[in-house]
Amino acid sequence: MLPLVFTVLVLYSCFLTSGSCDLYDELKELKTEFDINLYQRLAQPENRTNLIVAPASVSISLGLLQFGAQGNTFMQLENALGYNIQDPKVQDFLHTGYEEVTNSSQGPVVQLACALFVQAGVHLSPDFIEHTALWANSSLQKINFSEPNSTAAQINEWVTGNTEGGEADCIHLDTVGSPLTQMAVVSTMYFKSMWQKKFSFTDTQSLPFTTAEGVTLKVPTMYHTAEINYGQFHTASLERFGVAELPYLGETVSMFVVLPSDRRTSLSQIESHLSAKIITVWANSLKRMKMDIFLPRFRIQSHFDLKMVLPALGITEMFDPTEADFKGISGKIIPYIRNDHSVYRFIVDVYMIFV
Structure with a gap:
């Protein structure tokens, strides 16, 4: 993942x-x-x-x-x-x-x-x-x-x-x-x-999640509204995707969540686009905005x-x-x-x- x-x-x-x-x-x-x-x-x-x-x-x-x-x-x-x-x-x-x-x-x-x-x-x-x-x-x-x-x-x-x-x-x-x-x-x-802003356990609920095979499942999903750094980008083949930065406590370390804009776009198409320079561009290009964040709980x-x-x-x-x-x-x-x-x-x- x-x-x-x-x-x-x-x-x-x-x-x-x-x-x-x-x-x-x-x-x-x-x-x-x-x-x-x-x-x-x-x-x-x-x-x-x-x-x-x-x-x-x-x-x-x-x-x-x-x-x-x-x-x-x-x-x-x-x-x-x-x-x-x-x-x-x-x-x-x-x-x-x-x-x-x-x-x-x-x-x-x-x-x-x-x-x-x-x-x-x-x-x-x-x-x-x-x-x-x-x-x-x-x-x-x-x-x-x-x-x-x-x-x-x-x-x-x-x-x-x-x-x-x-x-x-x-x-x-x-x-x-x-x-x-x-x-x-x-x-x-x-x-x-x-997390810098904790997900509340009481706001966790079972919501639909679509797998890579196109199967929709109900999974425990965390939720909150917060101001985060977010940006939209595209690969050389013009597959569009979003990048959200979720900071941990102290804001010295973050999780970058990458999500294709089109469900038909696989993560492997985005992964082949990765490089050190691309990640630097992401980190320097994100803009602050208020968003509703839904994130599946996972192990x-x-x-x-x-x-x-x-x-x-x-x-x-x-x-x-x-x-x-x-x-x-x-x-x-x-x-x-x-x-x-x-x-x-x-x-x-x-x-x-x-x-």
């Missing part, structure tokens, strides 16, 4: 405002382009299916791996993300964003975290350990992958601790059960906030395999045991996975709670 996606994209970029204007604007655009590219790759096979994704959670993990990557593996990560994580200016930009997002004293609660779970006994480079300690609330955790029950429990405990007691048992035994697994990257993003969970998506972004070597070069992590090549299995058991779990 497109409205949820834009909450994630705007959530990450709206705080990144300090520093050299030209450089930071360029990095913000590169960061947003990665977010959009990732979403579009995920959305293609999930057409007509509700979807929620937090690109910041994925980019944190890829950034951490970039510290340990070398050669062409490093180049693939750099090209996909759009930046070189070794550049001090890039690190300053990203650290500023992470700190401002997670240290907000009022308004939304945002927590980003990343952990590299490493097989006990594997030697790690001192430089990589130092980078990990300074990187976006990341940590190194020793673990024994030959014991899948305790491994899953330890990872789930970490997830719960970084999502304010969020859903546990998210890592299943079939995910970590291979005794050949040597490392696992796990990242989380937790978001919780109240969404999404599961997807990044190993099927990242190669479409040009990241292929990290999954190839004959090509992957992560000598920067251990100082030597480690036979993480043999045969035709991925060199990394790459796991990214995303938790987002909307209130």
Whole structure:
């Protein structure tokens, strides 16, 4: 569902405002382009299916791996993300964003975290350990992958601790059960906030909602009247749509709701129109107006395999045991996975709670 996606994209970029204007604007655009590219790759096979994704959670993990990557593996990560994580200016930009997002004293609660779970006994480079300690609330955790029950429990405990007691048992035994697994990257993003103007529970009622298949259903629908930022736009093919900005408490973070003007226009037609520049145009072009707002109540969970998506972004070597070069992590090549299995058991779990 497109409205949820834009909450994630705007959530990450709206705080990144300090520093050299030209450089930071360029990095913000590169960061947003990665977010959009990732979403579009995920959305293609999930057409007509509700979807929620937090690109910041994925980019944190890829950034951490970039510290340990070398050669062409490093180049693939750099090209996909759009930046070189070794550049001090890039690190300053990203650290500023992470700190401002997670240290907000009022308004939304945002927590980003990343952990590299490493097989006990594997030697790690001192430089990589130092980078990990300074990187976006990341940590190194020793673990024994030959014991899948305790491994899953330890990872789930970490997830719960970084999502304010969020859903546990998210890592299943079939995910970590291979005794050949040597490392696992796990990242989380937790978001919780109240609306700037709350929807009243007493105003929630059952109203018609038309699905992508044209079926009309009765669903619980929230309602209120408020002054919001709103604009109308069209794609290059002239499909018209409206964009409404619904701010959360403190008005530093907003949900952008996108709705086609014609019921015959699918969201996929609008999604193909997306770019960092387009989203900037939306944010700068909305006008204040009083509107009646109807929004279905929803709860969404999404599961997807990044190993099927990242190669479409040009990241292929990290999954190839004959090509992957992560000598920067251990100082030597480690036979993480043999045969035709991925060199990394790459796991990214995303938790987002909307209130």
